[in-house]
Amino acid sequence: MKTLSKSTLLGNMITMRNVSVDYPGHCVALSDVSLTISRGEFVFIVGPSGAGKSTVLKLLTHAETVTTGTVMVNGLEVEKLKPSEVPNLRRHIGVVFQDFGLLPDRTVYENVAFAMRVLGSGRRAVKERIPVVLEMVGMAHRPDAFPNQLSGGEQQRVAIARALANQPDLLLADEPTGNLDPETSLGIVELLHQINEQGATVIVATHDVAIVDQRERRVLAFSEGRLVRDEACGRYDTVAEVSVGK
Amino acid sequence: MKVSSIGFLFHEAWLNIRRNGWMSVAALSTITVSLAVLGGVLWAGLRVHEIVAQQPQQFNMIDVFMKPTASRQISLSTKTKIESIKSVKSVFLITKEQAWADLTHRDPTLTKALPDNPLMDRLQVVARNGADVKNLAHLLKNSQLFPNVMQVNDSGKEVRILLSFATLVRNIGIFLALSLAVATLFIVTNTIRLTAYARRREISIMSLVGATSWFIRLPLLVEGLFHGVVGGFIGSLFVLAAASEVAHFVAQLNSPLLMYGTSSIISWYVIPGLVGIGAIMGISGSLLAIRRYVHA
Numbered sequence: 001m002k003t004l005s006k007s008t009l010l011g012n013m014i015t016m017r018n019v020s021v022d023y024p025g026h027c028v029a030l031s032d033v034s035l036t037i038s039r040g041e042f043v044f045i046v047g048p049s050g051a052g053k054s055t056v057l058k059l060l061t062h063a064e065t066v067t068t069g070t071v072m073v074n075g076l077e078v079e080k081l082k083p084s085e086v087p088n089l090r091r092h093i094g095v096v097f098q099d100f101g102l103l104p105d106r107t108v109y110e111n112v113a114f115a116m117r118v119l120g121s122g123r124r125a126v127k128e129r130i131p132v133v134l135e136m137v138g139m140a141h142r143p144d145a146f147p148n149q150l151s152g153g154e155q156q157r158v159a160i161a162r163a164l165a166n167q168p169d170l171l172l173a174d175e176p177t178g179n180l181d182p183e184t185s186l187g188i189v190e191l192l193h194q195i196n197e198q199g200a201t202v203i204v205a206t207h208d209v210a211i212v213d214q215r216e217r218r219v220l221a222f223s224e225g226r227l228v229r230d231e232a233c234g235r236y237d238t239v240a241e242v243s244v245g246k
Numbered sequence: 247m248k249v250s251s252i253g254f255l256f257h258e259a260w261l262n263i264r265r266n267g268w269m270s271v272a273a274l275s276t277i278t279v280s281l282a283v284l285g286g287v288l289w290a291g292l293r294v295h296e297i298v299a300q301q302p303q304q305f306n307m308i309d310v311f312m313k314p315t316a317s318r319q320i321s322l323s324t325k326t327k328i329e330s331i332k333s334v335k336s337v338f339l340i341t342k343e344q345a346w347a348d349l350t351h352r353d354p355t356l357t358k359a360l361p362d363n364p365l366m367d368r369l370q371v372v373a374r375n376g377a378d379v380k381n382l383a384h385l386l387k388n389s390q391l392f393p394n395v396m397q398v399n400d401s402g403k404e405v406r407i408l409l410s411f412a413t414l415v416r417n418i419g420i421f422l423a424l425s426l427a428v429a430t431l432f433i434v435t436n437t438i439r440l441t442a443y444a445r446r447r448e449i450s451i452m453s454l455v456g457a458t459s460w461f462i463r464l465p466l467l468v469e470g471l472f473h474g475v476v477g478g479f480i481g482s483l484f485v486l487a488a489a490s491e492v493a494h495f496v497a498q499l500n501s502p503l504l505m506y507g508t509s510s511i512i513s514w515y516v517i518p519g520l521v522g523i524g525a526i527m528g529i530s531g532s533l534l535a536i537r538r539y540v541h542a
């Protein structure tokens with residue numbers, strides 16, 4: 001197996017080679033996973049609970065480390081980063097979770113501003129950027145609301161605005177619609193789609209059949225830690241067939 | 247680091263302090279008291295040390311108290327007899343009337359309460375040489391040579407008492423100062439531990455979006471610094487107030503030990519002193535808490 005050329009690596013946002021992750025306690029979360037995701041792609045990661053979807057995303061931000069194999073993100077070899085270099089990796093990645101993760105005692109504006117200020121952005125830069133991202137996610141009318149004054153869908157929009165605030169190249173969403181009703185979910189996925197069209201690479205881990213089937217984008221299906229399907233315009237339910245067929 | 251970031255860090259630290267509420271107030275009060283006592287102990291130690299250092303000028307003095315029964319005539323003849331000793335430079339007679347007048351001036355309530363003058367004549371003997379004092383005192387205590395002398399106080403004795411007092415103050419001071427320093431450190435560490443817990447969401451978001459570990463830690467360091475500096479400042483005001491009370495009281499005592507030389511301690515130095523100690527405690531306490539409780 002020859003190493004990929006430099007230009008190919010730069011063209012790829014993500015390259016995983018023979019990645020395995022063993023959690024302590026003999027749990028194999030991922031085994032021998034290899035995949036590439038190009039810049040500007042929109043990808044669904046699907047699979048039953050415990051398949052290893054979250055683990056894949058965690059590897060990309062160095063929240064989890066490989067047991068064997070290599071992970072390249074945005075031209076950086078993740079597992080070779082020193083602790084002091086990890087922030088630099090994360091600055092180019094926006095992350096969205098199922099539980100939104102907003103700071104409860106800060107307003108919408110302050111929540112988004114926080115993510116910018118901690119990276120050293122000045123007050124003026126924050127003031128210019130926040131209306132833009134809030135407009136993008138459709139929350140420009142509620143900058144002074146606190147999270148508990150918002151619906152789940154609205155909170156997730158704010159969380160996405162926060163992830164976008166520092167203009168990431170890569171947006172990771174782990175079950176972004178897990179706590180939302182079907183209609184609101186479609187709205188969130190539409191938003192992620194728009195973000196992708198503006199240039200960011202977007203990866204969504206989900207077991208929400210409806211959103212995957214509606215979009216028909218690239219699907220990476222995992223089962224018991226293995227990548228079992230990689231389809232360019234995939235649907236969710238074929239996962240079941242593959243799993244059953246195995 | 248940019249100026250605007252410094253503003254942000256201080257703002258975040260202030261948020262933490264406010265969020266901790268009464269816990270912050272309790273921590274600040276305890277730190278204030280600890281630093282005030284620490285400052286007081288250090289000051290007292292320095293002052294006693296200073297007084298001791300000033301004493302050698304008085305080593306050559308001996309107080310000789312005559313028996314109450316001794317007449318003025320006997321006092322005067324004893325004075326002449328002592329003056330004839332070779333190692334004696336001079337002898338002053340302080341009569342019991344003078345001593346009484348002095349006491350009346352200093353403590354009128356006491357003298358009013360007494361039926362009549364219980365004091366005795368005193369001869370203040372000045373030796374030519376400090377080294378002779380011990381032998382001279384020994385000679386004056388000889389009841390065959392000086393049958394009318396009741397008591398001999400050489401200044402060596404007072405200085406010896408002062409010295410052992412100074413040692414006591416120093417030992418207690420070192421013990422107290424160390425315990426209080428440890429207590430202060432513990433309080434700061436515990437406060438920052440609570441903050442790190444209250445701030446766990448912020449810390450995880452900071453880490454997630456790629457803030458450097460120093461940026462994550464600085465608000466906690468600033469909070470520890472705040473407690474140390476503010477505690478040190480308020481504490482130093484307490485020390486200054488206490489010191490002026492003590493100075494007032496000590497002046498009233500009119501102790502001969504304090505007659506020579508004034509203090510070279512500049513009292514307001516206690517402010518930067520305690521603020522500095524507080525700052526070091528605050529930062530060390532925060533660092534300890536961060537090392538144990540913040541993993542980012």
Ligand SMILES: Nc1ncnc2c1ncn2[C@@H]1O[C@H](COP(=O)(O)OP(=O)(O)OP(=O)(O)O)[C@@H](O)[C@H]1O
Nearest residue numbers: 023024027028029048049050051052053054055056
């Ligand atoms: N910190 C951990 N320690 C031990 N085992 C873990 C840890 N995190 C995950 N696992 C295990 O690793 C496997 C993969 O977990 P992962 O979270 O990636 O699954 P997932 O596909 O995201 O599941 P879900 O759809 O439920 O979120 C699971 O069996 C899980 O129990």
Ligand SMILES: [Mg+2]
Nearest residue numbers: 053054055174
């Ligand atoms: Mg998961």
